Structures are given as C-alpha cells and as structure tokens.
Amino acid sequence: MLTIQAEANVPTEYGNFRMIAFSESATDWMPHMAIVAENTDFSTAVNIRFHSECITGEVFHSKKCECGQQLDAAMKYIHDNGGIIIYLRQEGRNIGIINKLKAYSLQEKGFDTVQANLELGLPADDRNFSAAIEILNLLKVTEINLLTNNPEKVKIVESSNIKLNKRIPLQINSTLESKDYLKVKKDYFGHFLEDDDDIKNVTL
Numbered sequence: 001m002l003t004i005q006a007e008a009n010v011p012t013e014y015g016n017f018r019m020i021a022f023s024e025s026a027t028d029w030m031p032h033m034a035i036v037a038e039n040t041d042f043s044t045a046v047n048i049r050f051h052s053e054c055i056t057g058e059v060f061h062s063k064k065c066e067c068g069q070q071l072d073a074a075m076k077y078i079h080d081n082g083g084i085i086i087y088l089r090q091e092g093r094n095i096g097i098i099n100k101l102k103a104y105s106l107q108e109k110g111f112d113t114v115q116a117n118l119e120l121g122l123p124a125d126d127r128n129f130s131a132a133i134e135i136l137n138l139l140k141v142t143e144i145n146l147l148t149n150n151p152e153k154v155k156i157v158e159s160s161n162i163k164l165n166k167r168i169p170l171q172i173n174s175t176l177e178s179k180d181y182l183k184v185k186k187d188y189f190g191h192f193l194e195d196d197d198d199i200k201n202v203t204l
C-alpha cells in the first residue's frame, strides 16, 4: 500500500508545484511522484497526466521519443489550468533502463520499439496503472480530465472508481528520429495520434 512519504513546495520554470513522494517504504529511492499545481481546484474535474519515466528523453533530451516534450507540455498546461502530474517509475514501459538500452541496441539493427522488447523476451508494455489510481484516491481526486493519447490509460481510468470527464490530447509533432516510434505507437498500441499536419488540439 502506497503512502505519502514526504512533500514540499518546489518552484519550477513553469511555476510552483507541491511535490509529493509516494511509496510503500521510507527507504524507497525511486518513489512515484505527484506534482500538484498550486491553483488546483479539487471541487471540479482535475486535469491529470499519468507519465511514465523516460530518463533518455526527459533528462538527456533524446530525440527517439517525445516523452521529454510531453512532460514539459503537461507541466505548462497543468500549471496554467490546475491539475496534477503523476510521475510513475516505469522506465522503458516498465522494463527498466538496462533493458530499454538493450532494446535501443536492437532498434539500431532494424527492430521496431515493440519487436525489440519481444526479442528480449519481455512484454511490449509491462505497465499497469494501479499505482496512479491509488495515488488519485490518496489525494481524494474523484473526477478527472486525462492528458494522454494512450487508449490503455483511458480504459484503466474507466474501469476504476475515478470518473473520467474527458481525454485531453497531448500530441507532439514527430521528428525524423521519432517518426517510426510514433507510427508503431499508433499502429500497434492504438494511440490516438493525428498526422502532424492535422494536429489541432496540442497543449503546447
């Protein structure tokens, strides 16, 4: 069972957030995080982003995926409109950074993002979002607008005790390096992604 281990206010480039660490034990060095915008109104549907860790994209600005830009766009949107980012320690769709780099190495040989995981004997996506639902319950959030393009995240909320008011697209334009990755997301995982030219509802 997750509990709040510590919390504090942190000023960021996008404004002030309350940062809260959740884990089962106080000695967990990789706790899930919730960052709550200071102007969040809990009496109406709360803007929520479930974001899985991607050290390559968020810290080192990899161009292979759009995770870093999605996190920045979500922080900006949520600061401006109120809400919470739930940052989940699910690096590499939960296969961990060592396996993700092994998968990237296979991608250099021509495997796509899904085939590479399968070639390693790992699931294409090993995440479940029960921790995110648990965190929403701990924060007493009952109704949300979910920032995502991922149909699986939508399904998880719909089958939980949290009411989904609406989905808010969080689409980033593709680059030469990310276009094949985004195509697999759309074709294999069924992400709600428009062609770059047709993106209307970007939250950047």
Ligand SMILES: Nc1nc2c(ncn2[C@@H]2O[C@H](COP(=O)(O)OP(=O)(O)OP(=O)(O)O)[C@@H](O)[C@H]2O)c(=O)[nH]1
Pocket (backbone or CB within 6 Å): 050, 051, 052, 053, 054, 055, 065, 067, 070, 090, 091, 092, 093, 094, 095, 100, 103, 104, 113, 117, 147, 148, 149, 150, 153, 170, 185, 191
């Ligand atoms: N195994 C693997 N994981 C990857 C690869 N590229 C990115 N990831 C991971 O994919 C995950 C992306 O998570 P999210 O940002 O929550 O995105 P999503 O599930 O695509 O859904 P959205 O809400 O639409 O962004 C992160 O954990 C990344 O580390 C890859 O090539 N292989």
Ligand SMILES: [Zn+2]
Pocket (backbone or CB within 6 Å): 054, 056, 057, 058, 065, 066, 067, 068
């Ligand atoms: Zn990424």
